[in-house]
Amino acid sequence: MNTESTWRYTFVTTLYTLLAIFIVGQLVRIQANPEQVEHFLVQAKLHEGDLRLIQPARGLLYDRWGRLLAGNITVYEVGAELAQVRNPHSIALTLNVVLGLDYAEVLEAVSQEVSPEAVYVVLDDYVTQEKIELLERYETELENTTSRNKGEEPPSLQGLVFKPHLQRSYPEKRLASNVLGFVNREGRGYYGVEAKFNDLIAGKTMEVLVPRDPNLALELPEIPDGASIILTIDRAIQAEVENILDQAVEENGADSGTIVVADPQTGEILAMTTTPRLDLNEYWQYAEVFKGSTPFNRAISQAYEPGSVYKVLTMAAALDAGAVTPETVFLDVGVIEVGGIYIYNWNSAAWGPQDMQGCLQHSLNVCLAWVATQLGTKNFYDYMRAFGIGRLTGVDLAGEVIGRLKIPGDTDWYEADLGTNSFGQGVAVTPLQMVMAVSAIANEGKLVAPRIVRSFIDKGNQYDTEIRIVGMPIKPETARTLSELLARSLEEEASSALVEGYRVVGKTGTAEIPTPYGYSLSATNASFVGWGPMDDPRFLVYIWLEKPTSSPWGSVVAAPIFHDIVERLVVLMDIPPDDVRRDILASQ
Amino acid sequence: MERVRNLTQAYSQAPWRKQLKLIVLFLLCVVFAALIAGIYLDVTARAATMGREILIMRAEIEAQELENADLSSQLAVLTSATEMRPRALEMGFMPVERDEIIYVVVPGYVPPQKPDLAPPPAPTKVIAAALPADYKQSLIDWFREQIIPTLSRAVEVSP
Numbered sequence: 001m002n003t004e005s006t007w008r009y010t011f012v013t014t015l016y017t018l019l020a021i022f023i024v025g026q027l028v029r030i031q032a033n034p035e036q037v038e039h040f041l042v043q044a045k046l047h048e049g050d051l052r053l054i055q056p057a058r059g060l061l062y063d064r065w066g067r068l069l070a071g072n073i074t075v076y077e078v079g080a081e082l083a084q085v086r087n088p089h090s091i092a093l094t095l096n097v098v099l100g101l102d103y104a105e106v107l108e109a110v111s112q113e114v115s116p117e118a119v120y121v122v123l124d125d126y127v128t129q130e131k132i133e134l135l136e137r138y139e140t141e142l143e144n145t146t147s148r149n150k151g152e153e154p155p156s157l158q159g160l161v162f163k164p165h166l167q168r169s170y171p172e173k174r175l176a177s178n179v180l181g182f183v184n185r186e187g188r189g190y191y192g193v194e195a196k197f198n199d200l201i202a203g204k205t206m207e208v209l210v211p212r213d214p215n216l217a218l219e220l221p222e223i224p225d226g227a228s229i230i231l232t233i234d235r236a237i238q239a240e241v242e243n244i245l246d247q248a249v250e251e252n253g254a255d256s257g258t259i260v261v262a263d264p265q266t267g268e269i270l271a272m273t274t275t276p277r278l279d280l281n282e283y284w285q286y287a288e289v290f291k292g293s294t295p296f297n298r299a300i301s302q303a304y305e306p307g308s309v310y311k312v313l314t315m316a317a318a319l320d321a322g323a324v325t326p327e328t329v330f331l332d333v334g335v336i337e338v339g340g341i342y343i344y345n346w347n348s349a350a351w352g353p354q355d356m357q358g359c360l361q362h363s364l365n366v367c368l369a370w371v372a373t374q375l376g377t378k379n380f381y382d383y384m385r386a387f388g389i390g391r392l393t394g395v396d397l398a399g400e401v402i403g404r405l406k407i408p409g410d411t412d413w414y415e416a417d418l419g420t421n422s423f424g425q426g427v428a429v430t431p432l433q434m435v436m437a438v439s440a441i442a443n444e445g446k447l448v449a450p451r452i453v454r455s456f457i458d459k460g461n462q463y464d465t466e467i468r469i470v471g472m473p474i475k476p477e478t479a480r481t482l483s484e485l486l487a488r489s490l491e492e493e494a495s496s497a498l499v500e501g502y503r504v505v506g507k508t509g510t511a512e513i514p515t516p517y518g519y520s521l522s523a524t525n526a527s528f529v530g531w532g533p534m535d536d537p538r539f540l541v542y543i544w545l546e547k548p549t550s551s552p553w554g555s556v557v558a559a560p561i562f563h564d565i566v567e568r569l570v571v572l573m574d575i576p577p578d579d580v581r582r583d584i585l586a587s588q
Numbered sequence: 589m590e591r592v593r594n595l596t597q598a599y600s601q602a603p604w605r606k607q608l609k610l611i612v613l614f615l616l617c618v619v620f621a622a623l624i625a626g627i628y629l630d631v632t633a634r635a636a637t638m639g640r641e642i643l644i645m646r647a648e649i650e651a652q653e654l655e656n657a658d659l660s661s662q663l664a665v666l667t668s669a670t671e672m673r674p675r676a677l678e679m680g681f682m683p684v685e686r687d688e689i690i691y692v693v694v695p696g697y698v699p700p701q702k703p704d705l706a707p708p709p710a711p712t713k714v715i716a717a718a719l720p721a722d723y724k725q726s727l728i729d730w731f732r733e734q735i736i737p738t739l740s741r742a743v744e745v746s747p
Contacts, residue, residue: 057657066703068664072657129658164654171664214639220646230703239669454702462706501686567686574699576691584693 049211056203057166059226061180061193063235064268064454070180070194070280072166076132078124082114085159090142094157098134099124110159120161126185132162170280176238178274178297179231179452181398182283190283191296193229193452195398200458201226227458232268232451237261240568241271244561249275252557253549254526258298258431261565264439264531264540266467267448269395272432274298296399303403303428304544307511308346308363308554309529310424310434312486314372315360316441317383320478323375326356326485336366338419343369346510361489363508365423372422380418381407386473387437388447389429395450404428424511425519435542437473438529441483442505442537444476487534497530497559499566501577505537506530506562508554513547523547528558532566533578539569628727635726 030036061070078099080091092107101124109121139157168183181192187205189198203226210220241259249257261271274297278289295301318324334350336343345351345365351358359367372380384390390405405427406413420426429437432450440447449468456463474482486505490497497506509527512519526548531540541562548557569575576584665671725733 057653060660062703062705064702065700066705067667068660071661071664073661074654074658164651166654166657169661171661171668173668173670175669214636214643217639217642217646228705230705235669239673455705457706460706461709462704463709464702499686570686571684571689576689580691584691587693 047212049209049213049216051207052210053205053207054223055165055187055205056223057225058168058183058187058203059201059228059457061201062228062230063176063233063238064231064270065234066230067235069170069172069176069231069233069235071169071171073169074129074164075125075167076127076129077122077163077165078127078132078135079120079122079161079163080110080159081120081161082110082112082118082159085110086156087153087158090155091157091160094135094138095123098131098138099127126167127162135160135162168280172235173279173281174277175235175242176233176271176273177277177280178299179233179269179272179397180280181296182278182280182286184283189398191399192397193231196396197227197229197453200456201229203227224459227456229453230455230457230462232263232270232454233272234270234572236572237569238271238273240572241565242273242277244564244568245273245275248545248557248561248564251550252526252545254545254557255547256294256298257546258302258542258544259561259565260299260431260435260542261569262435262439262450262540262542264442264448264537267436267439267450268454269450269452270539272297272299272452297397298544299431300393300395300397300400301430303401303430303433304525304546305425305427305511305514306429306434306527306544307424307509307525308365309438309507309509309527310427310429311360311363311368311422311509312441312482312507312529313384313387313389313437314368314375314380314422315356315485316387316474316478316482317380318371318375319356319482320383320474321375321379323379324356324371326481329353329355330359330367330370332359332364332366334366336369336419338369338373339415339417341416341419343419343423357485357488360485360507361493363423363510368422369419372418377408377415377418380422381405383473384421384427386447386471387440388433388470389427389437391433393430393432393436393450395432396453400432401430403430403433424509431542431544434527434529435540438531438542439540440471440473441479442531442540443479445472445474445479447471447473483534490530493555495555495559497528497562497566499532499563499570501579502532502566502570502575503534503578504530504532504562504566505534506559508559510552510554524552524554526552526554526556526558528554528562530562530566533575533581535578536581538573538575539566541565541569631727 030040057072060068060072063069078095085091088107088110091110092101092103095101095106096103106123109123112118112121135157139160142155142157145155167185170177170180170182177192179192181190181194181196183189183194187202189195189201194201203224206221206223208221208223211217241261245257245259248254256275258274259271260269262269276289276294278286278296290296315324319326331353332345332351334345334348343365346363351362351364351367354362354364354367356371358364359371375383384405385407390403390407392400392402394400405421406417417426436447436450439450446469449470451465451468453465455465483505486507487503490504490506495506495508497508498504507529509525509529511525511527512521513523513525514520524547526545528543529541531537543558543561543565545557545561551557570577575581
């Protein structure tokens with residue numbers, strides 16, 4: 001080996017040795033310095049992946065037959081990657097034209113210098129698919145454009161980023177809006193089912209690190225979507241009932257209207273509607289639609305004095321306790337004194353001797369007040385509590401109010417309340433409380449809790465809800481006897497509630513409205529509660545019109561609505577006329 | 589015999605033989621290391637490719653889920669009560685009235701049942717893993733598994 005070669009080998013060896021020593025030295029220096037270690041750990045974490053807030057898809061809401069009532073649509077967040085922006089003016093101008101954004105604001109936002117704090121800016125959100133398609137088309141067209149002046153940046157939308165995400169959508173718009181509630185842009189549910197089950201439907205939002213290392217791809221957590229709900233609402237019945245209600249409110253010049261249709265045997269609510277209603281896709285118009293203290297859903301959120309429909313409960317209690325029988329005769333002299341106040345009939349007339357059917361048929365306040373006194377104070381209020389009056393029904397909707405049932409022992413209860421409560425005055429109930437209470441009479445005495453949820457679908461499985469019987473306030477015989485009395489009352493009155501071919505049961509109600517200065521003589525609440533077919537009840541309908549101007553009487557304004565609804569119900573629910581049904585049953 | 593011994597001695601004492609032995613040994617090590625490195629590189633590259641594909645597929649699933657949600661909502665809008673009613677009326681359909689219906693007994697007819705949008709919850713079953721761990725672990729995992737228990741055993745037995 002000559003000297004020149006030796007020198008070369010020595011030089012290369014030394015160089016590599018020094019390099020190795022330098023690397024090892026650096027390793028030792030970094031490892032031994034806690035600050036350096038911290039710095040590199042942070043750097044490593046930063047480049048490990050991207051932190052992403054993953055919001056699971058909100059669960060869907062269906063009607064009882066699986067038709068979509070609340071779904072999701074794709075909308076976009078429009079932002080800009082500042083490092084990619086080539087022509088801020090083009091972006092500002094395009095977004096001003098297409099999305100209506102302020103030119104100056106967008107220009108300022110996208111002209112920022114890129115820094116660790118400013119990498120990406122959000123310019124708009126909840127942009128529809130159509131507008132994004134328009135922006136994409138402009139972007140493509142501008143790509144082929146060149147600058148007019150030399151040295152000037154050509155027009156370009158480079159740097160614009162469209163990030164898709166889901167937004168709540170209500171395909172039926174106003175339909176069942178009082179039941180569904182709505183979701184705001186932050187994903188929070190308000191009112192109805194959306195609010196009641198918000199946590200369940202919304203799912204669990206998680207912040208996850210999406211690794212850049214492909215070997216860690218499987219470590220990404222699976223985030224389940226929110227639970228979906230099948231409601232008991234029947235879309236077809238709901239639509240018909242809403243049409244009938246809107247027409248009735250308009251024709252009768254009422255301030256508002258509320259209708260609940262339920263299956264008395266299962267407690268399932270088939271339709272629930274009230275006025276006003278909101279297009280849920282435009283929930284921001286809430287304040288315009290629901291002015292002042294207007295409740296979102298009167299059926300559960302507004303208690304009112306129901307008037308004579310309440311007599312059904314008084315009579316049920318008295319018959320069940322044996323205080324009266326259908327044959328008991330009461331001599332109506334037109335006035336009765338209870339607890340120091342005088343109670344008169346609706347027409348201030350004396351109706352002479354009346355059996356219990358007559359008392360219900362002519363809706364005699366004097367007779368029912370007498371019946372309540374025969375029943376006794378304790379019994380009366382025990383029965384009312386057993387019917388669920390003064391308690392929440394527990395329906396799966398947000399915003400239910402409790403109503404008011406004063407009972408002996410309360411500071412504002414007086415003996416006179418027994419008399420007035422007997423015909424539905426001085427007691428405040430929600431329409432749904434009345435539905436629940438009366439359903440016990442239609443359902444052989446069994447009090448079934450109303451429910452709006454038929455099934456939950458969570459993590460790929462469907463969980464059905466069960467019928468919940470919460471009590472038995474009256475005996476089955478009492479329920480049958482009272483149903484017969486009420487059915488005969490309607491038939492003998494030739495009520496406009498009657499439906500040809502079907503035996504239905506019902507009671508009208510007309511209630512004066514309490515004001516701070518006593519009861520208003522000029523405005524009433526007109527109600528009707530009815531169910532059918534009598535021998536196998538499939539539906540129970542509750543109607544309330546607030547301050548109708550065409551007529552103050554429930555028998556005139558509310559009873560025909562019951563007729564119209566039942567005409568549609570028997571078609572939509574495939575309920576044959578009574579004689580046909582009996583023939584079919586006999587042939588089987 | 590003497591001749592053979594001399595030849596053997598000469599062969600064994602030849603300087604190039606020792607060098608050859610060393611070179612062959614070195615080359616064998618290099619080939620072995622290259623083989624291991626090649627296998628490792630292949631496995632790692634395939635795992636990385638699969639991981640990348642999984643990430644891409646996840647992105648595709650997300651995009652398709654968004655599209656599905658969109659299409660379902662569009663379909664629901666098209667078949668909504670407010671859309672269907674005027675369309676049906678335009679086509680000459682009328683809502684059937686109560687007295688226009690004729691009821692007929694149809695043997696075997698089953699009325700509409702509640703929708704089953706998902707199966708009911710099944711009792712929990714313990715399902716054996718479809719693939720043994722050996723088929724899923726990487727080469728490094730296998731080495732770690734082989735070495736670490738040995739080391740831990742060594743630690744355990746030492747006083």
